[in-house]
Amino acid sequence: MGYIQRRNRRIFLxxxxxxxxxxxxxxxxPMLYAGWLSFRNYDLAKPFIPRVFVGWAxxxxxxxxxxxxxxxxxxxxxxxxxxxxxxxxxxxIALLVTQKLRGMGLVRTLLLIPxxxxxxxxxxxxLFLYFPELGYLNYFLSLIGLGPVSWITSTDWALxxxxxxxIWQWTPFVMMGTAAALQSLSxxxxxxxxxxxxxxxxxxxxxxxxxLKPVLVSLMFLRAIDAFKIYDIIFVLTKxxxxxxxxxxxxxxxxxxxxxxxxxxxxAASFVSLIIISVLITLFFKSLxxxxxxxx
Amino acid sequence: xSAITLRNVVKRYGAVQVVHGVDLTIDEGEFVVLxxxxxxxxxxxxxxVAGLEDVSEGExxxxxxxxxxxxxxxxxxxxxxxxxxLYPHMTVRQNMEFALRPMKLEKSVVDKRIADTAEILGLxxxxxxxxxxxxxxxxxxxxxxxxxxxxPKVFLFDEPLSxxxxxxxxQVRWEIGKLHQRLGTTVLxxxxxxxxxxxxxxxxxxxxxxxxxxxxxxxxxxxxxxxxFVATFIGSPAMNMIDxxxxxxxxVAEGISFAIPARYHVSEGQAVxxxxxxSEIKIAASDDAGxxxxxxEVTEYLGNEALLDLRIGRHEMVAEVPAADRVExxxxxxxxxxxxxxxxxxxxxxxxxxx
Numbered sequence: 295m296g297y298i299q300r301r302n303r304r305i306f307l308x309x310x311x312x313x314x315x316x317x318x319x320x321x322x323x324p325m326l327y328a329g330w331l332s333f334r335n336y337d338l339a340k341p342f343i344p345r346v347f348v349g350w351a352x353x354x355x356x357x358x359x360x361x362x363x364x365x366x367x368x369x370x371x372x373x374x375x376x377x378x379x380x381x382x383x384x385x386x387i388a389l390l391v392t393q394k395l396r397g398m399g400l401v402r403t404l405l406l407i408p409x410x411x412x413x414x415x416x417x418x419x420x421l422f423l424y425f426p427e428l429g430y431l432n433y434f435l436s437l438i439g440l441g442p443v444s445w446i447t448s449t450d451w452a453l454x455x456x457x458x459x460x461i462w463q464w465t466p467f468v469m470m471g472t473a474a475a476l477q478s479l480s481x482x483x484x485x486x487x488x489x490x491x492x493x494x495x496x497x498x499x500x501x502x503x504x505x506l507k508p509v510l511v512s513l514m515f516l517r518a519i520d521a522f523k524i525y526d527i528i529f530v531l532t533k534x535x536x537x538x539x540x541x542x543x544x545x546x547x548x549x550x551x552x553x554x555x556x557x558x559x560x561x562a563a564s565f566v567s568l569i570i571i572s573v574l575i576t577l578f579f580k581s582l583x584x585x586x587x588x589x590x
Numbered sequence: 591x592s593a594i595t596l597r598n599v600v601k602r603y604g605a606v607q608v609v610h611g612v613d614l615t616i617d618e619g620e621f622v623v624l625x626x627x628x629x630x631x632x633x634x635x636x637x638x639v640a641g642l643e644d645v646s647e648g649e650x651x652x653x654x655x656x657x658x659x660x661x662x663x664x665x666x667x668x669x670x671x672x673x674x675x676l677y678p679h680m681t682v683r684q685n686m687e688f689a690l691r692p693m694k695l696e697k698s699v700v701d702k703r704i705a706d707t708a709e710i711l712g713l714x715x716x717x718x719x720x721x722x723x724x725x726x727x728x729x730x731x732x733x734x735x736x737x738x739x740x741x742p743k744v745f746l747f748d749e750p751l752s753x754x755x756x757x758x759x760x761q762v763r764w765e766i767g768k769l770h771q772r773l774g775t776t777v778l779x780x781x782x783x784x785x786x787x788x789x790x791x792x793x794x795x796x797x798x799x800x801x802x803x804x805x806x807x808x809x810x811x812x813x814x815x816x817x818x819f820v821a822t823f824i825g826s827p828a829m830n831m832i833d834x835x836x837x838x839x840x841x842v843a844e845g846i847s848f849a850i851p852a853r854y855h856v857s858e859g860q861a862v863x864x865x866x867x868x869s870e871i872k873i874a875a876s877d878d879a880g881x882x883x884x885x886x887e888v889t890e891y892l893g894n895e896a897l898l899d900l901r902i903g904r905h906e907m908v909a910e911v912p913a914a915d916r917v918e919x920x921x922x923x924x925x926x927x928x929x930x931x932x933x934x935x936x937x938x939x940x941x942x943x944x945x
Contacts, residue, residue: 482675491663491692504679
């Protein structure tokens with residue numbers, strides 16, 4: 295190994311060291327510990343009982359548990375609603391804010407604000423809006439002779455209410471990514487289409503959308519990972535209720551671990567869901583990318 | 591009937607006027623080149639014809655119809671862009687199909703048109719490739735094909751060769767010329783390259799700072815430039831220019847004096863600019879009384895010709911001589927200007943003094 299190579303390697307390691315330490319302390323160690331826990335019977339309420347090795351028992355319980363399956367389905371339901379609406383709204387707004395009009399820069403910045411707010415605060419803001427008797431939303435509905443809607447207290451509405459809050463917070467993310475991609479598209483093909491007389495819809499669906507697709511797939515991938523982890527907003531708004539109608543995976547795990555103190559089951563549920571979600575999301579996006587490649 | 595007519599066409603962006611009243615008539619089937627340096631308003635003029643820019647003032651007609659307020663698609667024009675403007679995610683075939691889509695033709699007609707065009711342009715083996723898989727010259731041919739399939743009344747070219755390397759440029763230029771002969775469609779073509787203009791055009795429109803300097807055939811703008819700008823812009827190497835004055839009916843500059851050819855109208859004492867093309871400076875016999883002394887500073891050998899950088903009195907000039915007659919730098923020779931080929935311009939206005 296030459297001098298420069300050796301020196302580069304040393305610098306490389308020095309720079310990497312803090313990251314490795316941080317990653318180990320906050321991610322790798324807890325993950326390994328959770329893996330260890332998932333094979334043990336650990337009741338946090340009775341810490342004096344020895345943590346016995348129980349084999350795959352915790353996993354068996356999670357996999358055969360109705361509430362776990364329910365939470366998994368709820369998570370995917372929420373993901374389906376929020377992602378599809380965020381995609382449509384995000385692209386739509388991006389198309390509007392990339393128009394060359396005065397003040398669009400300001401509009402774009404303002405639209406990003408929801409994304410910069412902590413999810414807990416977003417939850418609180420929407421709690422005020424949704425509040426059954428005193429909430430703004432029902433007040434405005436009453437002005438046009440509608441409502442009241444039991445936003446967060448009815449099983450019909452609660453999941454939708456959470457979806458709305460999440461959509462409000464994360465549509466700007468999709469919008470921002472899409473707008474950036476739109477602005478990187480070369481303007482000449484659009485002029486060619488104008489001269490040839492292609493309709494606006496043809497230009498959007500056959501010129502813009504196909505070129506945006508790689509970016510949209512990535513944005514949706516990131517949003518899917520986030521949507522799977524959704525916790526704060528639900529915790530503030532409904533705590534998984536009413537009647538578990540908004541209990542997503544993360545809340546299920548939280549409840550097993552810190553309400554029922556069953557750390558082993560909670561850890562096992564974490565791993566099961568991690569595997570399920572990794573496999574499903576990977577398969578889904580791989581198929582999207584393949585669809586794209588075959589078209590080319 | 592003329593294919594395109596511009597009457598006092600003006601383009602303004604806010605308070606800034608970039609095209610100042612262009613008047614131009616283009617006949618059916620004519621190949622017209624808008625030529626000028628960057629920023630002269632040639633591309634803006636083309637884009638107004640295309641409908642990509644609004645006309646601020648004046649009247650623009652295509653095929654006898656005023657089109658000032660007509661959308662680009664209703665003008666019967668097709669355009670070839672400098673950067674090709676191909677749809678990057680579509681194959682060559684899809685690019686052409688998409689251009690035909692608004693015409694709502696039968697599938698069989700579309701297929702036939704595309705096949706015919708691909709045949710003419712030699713694109714048939716490339717139909718299923720995407721632009722990224724094509725060379726620059728091939729992309730430019732696809733861009734032309736996409737314009738051709740629509741069988742427009744007018745082709746607009748916006749510096750179509752400027753992204754190609756020199757060798758390819760010559761080839762594609764030749765192809766464009768051949769294509770025009772074959773199709774006979776009216777062409778409006780923008781370039782800053784005088785060679786493209788000279789070789790392709792039926793008529794050259796030379797523009798500068800938003801004004802039309804001269805309109806004429808390649809021969810006219812070369813042989814009878816109306817301004818010093820046209821005189822120096824057309825022809826390579828550029829025409830030599832000398833500032834002087836009219837004294838006793840002769841043009842006099844420091845150390846040089848010429849009789850005024852009859853075709854020029856001058857007045858005594860007038861400040862004038864004299865132009866002489868490098869090819870019109872001839873090496874003279876050493877005993878030629880009417881010749882001038884010229885010191886050779888640099889010699890550039892070009893194969894058939896050689897360029898001599900001369901110092902004549904206090905003037906620096908370039909002469910183009912047969913390569914066999916080239917002279918070593920540092921020597922002093924006798925040269926004679928071909929007086930029949932002199933150009934005289936008003937030094938103030940830059941306009942020709944020819945009658």
